[in-house]
Amino acid sequence: MLESLTPRLPDLRGRLAADAPLKDYTWFRVGGPAEVLYSPADEADLAYFLKALPADVPATNIGLGSNLLVRDGGIEGVVIRLGRGFGEIKVEDGHRLRVGTAVPDVKVARAAADAGIAGLSFYRGIPGSVGGALRMNGGAHGRETCEVLVEARAVDRRGDIHVLPVADFHYRYRHCGAPDDYIFTEALFQGEPGDPVNILAEMDGIAAYREEVQPIKSRTGGSTFKNPPGNKSWQLIDAAGCRGLAVGDAKVSELHCNFLINEGNATAADIETLGETVRARVKETSGIELEWEIKRLGKEA
Structure with a gap:
């Protein structure tokens, strides 16, 4: 795809890379590659690129990867990641x-x-x-x-x-x-x-609270599930007996059980399977169906 795109973009100032590993850009540190990764120089460069991009080529935008699970097969088409120009x-x-x-x-x-x-x-x-x-x-x-x-x-x-x-x-x-x-x-x-x-004192209090109750030093994607109306996801997960539950190296955090963590060599499939297992157990015990807050993108390996 990179070879077919390049002739269309003679004035592109941003960077294009083929088969770029996306696990380097997600906090879980898992996932397959982007077919093409594009880092635009600025807004004008991004607009120029999108005007030239064929309509049948998928375009996916990602950010810092803190709330993102890229599946092990990677993402087809172009993945756009904004950088210094933004x-x-x-x-x-x-x-x-x-x-x-x-x-x-x-x-x-x-x-x-x-x-x-x-x-x-x-x-x-x-x-x-x-x-x-x-x-x-x-x-x-x-x-x-x-x-x-x-x-x-x-x-x-x-x-x-x-x-x-x-x-x-x-x-x-x-x-x-x-x-x-x-x-x-x-x-x-x-x-x-x-x-x-x-x-600044208010910010320090927020930072201290996060460090006390969330596994911020682990490979995690932040809050995994949205809070259902009138409920807290972590309480439903805990009541379903899922605190500490693991699939491979993917684990439900024992500090805050609405966080999934990668303890070392988890795959994206491990993390997603664990999340779906948690959803099933919560549904069974409470009748409530948790909705993913983490964005899951790409194809399975």
């Missing part, structure tokens, strides 16, 4: 922050604190990038992206650029209603006046 942070008037979507959420919180902008500290507790937070209405500690987002820029599959106000995202819990083919490139967040010392 990493700018600008402080704007009115206690606003304009941020590229490759920026890690923790850096959003820190930049806001440094600028005396309150209301964005919860991003200290989200282990991903801005693009992922936009796509999933990422949230933590009682707040969600929909509460602080003003607007975002995106490039669609045809290479057209859009600016979406927050209302156009049709947000609800861990759900975004923006078109699936939109690749977000920039977000504008609204905060409020705050004291940097107090904001």
